[in-house]
Amino acid sequence: MNDERQHARAGAGPELPPLVIKGKKIPVPIIQGGMGVGVSLSPLACAVAQEGGVGIVSSAALDRVISKRNGRKCSAYEAAYEEISLSKAGGGFAGINIMVALLQTYDATVEGAIDAGADFIISGAGLPLRLPLIKNAGETALIPIVSSPRALELICKKWERAGYRPDAVVLEGPLAGGHLGFKLEELQLESNRLENLLPPVKEMAEKHGGFPVIVAGGIYDHDDIVRFLKMGADGVQMGTRFLVTRESSATDAYKQAVIDARKEDILVAHNPGSPSGLPFMVIRQSGMYQDALSKKRKPLCNKGYMLRPDRNGVFNQCDGRLENSTSFCICNGLLSSAGYNSDLEKPLYTVGANGYRIDRLTTVKALMAELTGKQITGVPAGTSSGARPCTITFQETSGTLSLH
Helix, strand or coil: CCHHHHCCCCCCCCCCCCEEECCEEECCCEEECCCCCCCCCHHHHHHHHHCCCEEEEECCCHHHHHHHHHCCCCCHHHHHHHHHHHHHCCCCEEEEEEECCCCCCHHHHHHHHHHCCCCEEEEECCCCCCHHHHCCCCCCEEEEEECCHHHHHHHHHHHHHCCCCCCCEEEECCCCCEECCCCHHHCCCHHHCHHHHHHHHHHHHHHCCCCCEEEECCCCCHHHHHHHHHCCCCEEEECHHHHCECCCCCCHHHHHHHHHCCHHHEEEECCCECCCCCCEEEECCCHHHHHHHHCCCCCCCCCCCCCEECCCCCEEECHHHHCCCCECCHHHHHHHHCCCCCCCCCCCCCCCHHHHHCCCCECHHHHHHHHCCCCCCCCCCCCCCCCCCCCEEECCCCCEEEEC
């Protein structure tokens, strides 16, 4: 074991302040990111909530995931209601991440989450301009995800016309897993580093009444959290670190793929990429991605979560359905990575840019102890210490960005 890895904390790190959103005092300013499909479910969200953070369920294909678990068909409303209820059963704060791009189930999921008493609805993968119009939020905090001050301003102006303002905002940088809120050519811009986006987004939040700003994308350890809090962030959102925990509902194969991933294995897929049109972070070895590169998979859409309406309002439009030269099937790929229909479809593994630093399975309790600076001895849980954070640069291979 090298000196860096032997150098565990000699004492507890700086204590993290609580995070207050809509009058809810969260003991630990850490929101566990909503990872879909089928990764962030109630076992993970409940465990994080019990440790003082915010547990988040992912709404992506949640109706199908819960239907299979329960052995009966569940609607999007029922699935959201059930998972929020289970996530809150152990105490603490829990909520749900709802993708704007999931047009057909969006409203019903919002309604189910609010009726179940979700503490938070976090919404991105598009601008959630309609979110406060769907249902009276009551005690549920509504939190958009943005990647620029301009996006936040658009949301604030739209929501203010409806008599609402964001209860907080998640600012997501280009090192996050899943869909990224940037054009491909914007990912490597110095101005889009999370550190540089935070000040103008904080300023925009203050301009519209003042509300907490939570940073996300590339946050990896206690030092990162402390650094961003000192820069003015009110809290952090972290996904990938929680993916490789025992409580995560990711398959063992998915968790092992993250543990085995090297820095050069994590890239931003664009062509082929997500049918949403947004850049998407993947592990290179993912079967669905490899088949898309070689055009082995015949175009097929039998899940339909990403369908867009045509001019007549019929949901039948999806780039991944029409052909596979520019898109992979994100619905089937992510469902397979969660252990659903994996006998029929190959998996698509998404992960944050720093995922390669994870080298072992851990528990939520151990991870939260590390992230809050309370772990005193031993190698930090699930981390390869001494590894440097990633930056993004263009790769020669068409349609991808690699991480260096």
